Amino acid sequence: MSESDLLVDVRNLKVHFPIKSGIIFDRTVGYVYAVDGIDLEIARGETYGLVGESGCGKSTFGRALLQLEQASEGEVHFDGTNLATLKGDKLRKQRRHMQMVFQDPLGSLDPRQTVEQLLLEGMKAHGLTKEQDARERLVELLQAVGLPRNALSKYPHEFSGGQRQRVGIARALAVDPQLIVADEPVSALDVSVQAQVINLLQDLQTEFGLTYLVIAHDLAVVRHISDRIGVMYLGALVEESSADELYDTPLHPYSRALMSAVPVPDPEVEDSREQLLLPGDLPSPSDPPSGCRFHTRCPWRQETKCDDVRPELRTVEVAGASKGHRVACHWAEQIYSGELEAHVVNPTATDPSLESSEPDDEDERPQAAAELA
The missing domain is CATH 3.40.50.300 (P-loop containing nucleotide triphosphate hydrolases)
Structure with a gap:
């Protein structure tokens, strides 16, 4: 520009x-x-x-x-x-x-x-x-x-x-x-x-x-x-691209979760598309997590890097993404290509304050796990 x-x-x-x-x-x-x-x-x-x-x-x-x-x-x-x-x-x-x-x-x-x-x-x-x-x-x-x-x-x-x-x-x-x-x-x-x-x-x-x-x-x-859209999470920009591209090719895990929550007026498409449910709540902005701020809720979290190093907002080059597509994720390319698989997130593993003695519903956690798998 x-x-x-x-x-x-x-x-x-x-x-x-x-x-x-x-x-x-x-x-x-x-x-x-x-x-x-x-x-x-x-x-x-x-x-x-x-x-x-x-x-x-x-x-x-x-x-x-x-x-x-x-x-x-x-x-x-x-x-x-x-x-x-x-x-x-x-x-x-x-x-x-x-x-x-x-x-x-x-x-x-x-x-x-x-x-x-x-x-x-x-x-x-x-x-x-x-x-x-x-x-x-x-x-x-x-x-x-x-x-x-x-x-x-x-x-x-x-x-x-x-x-x-x-x-x-x-x-x-x-x-x-x-x-x-x-x-x-x-x-x-x-x-x-x-x-x-x-x-x-x-x-x-x-x-x-x-x-x-x-x-x-x-x-x-x-x-x-x-014309362009920026996605914010906990005080920081995590993804930025043209409007159509963000909806067609979301690269950050948080953006993918947001897009999966948008209802589609077609039952067949709605049933077959990716369903990504995020566990836990937004962390407190007065005590944000170290490293990547999304790692406490991210299904693709890798402890070796996500917990300690805050990712920069960088231009990512993948098929379907334009030159100006920026993402703040260490593993955006690997997630997009399928090299990294999503796993069930246990928010209590990174935030002990979320721990509870018994779940309110015994079937609640297995159901969430099945939807994330």
């Missing part, structure tokens, strides 16, 4: 939240490693999808990219400018080009302001409009997101969830940004409304030449809208 095509360049971004203890003496006793070393590039006009389990650090990454969360380490370059070096008024001016659509459409809108006031606030802050042409600009914004003119005088509680999300999108568009970070833009909406909002985002991208970072856990939504 050439420098002229590159809009966002994230290098080794880390966001660590301190864990405090004590009343009189406020001591730091540990850290929550919400984002722990991410390298990522987004091209102009591209839609980059970011997926992963709840608690893996997706939203924190999006907020840190916009400098809404202070990074502990690393750099975020936007259009050639290192945002970490900007403070005060310089950062505020730069934020005009980077906007966010928040997950909760009602909680992100001030209930005491009308839609007109909500849209004008950002425009006035950046000196983008005069009183005489403000009304016309607002009407254009509402038309762009599919809302009527009379919506300007209404308050957020007077709209449905889908309409409130459209107001949030209009507010982001009001300052003519280059990049929009959409954090779970449709997760709080009904399925019928989700499609409308996703199609709206695509139409607006074509009309205004926008670049998107779409954060979501719905794999179907991400595939529909994204």
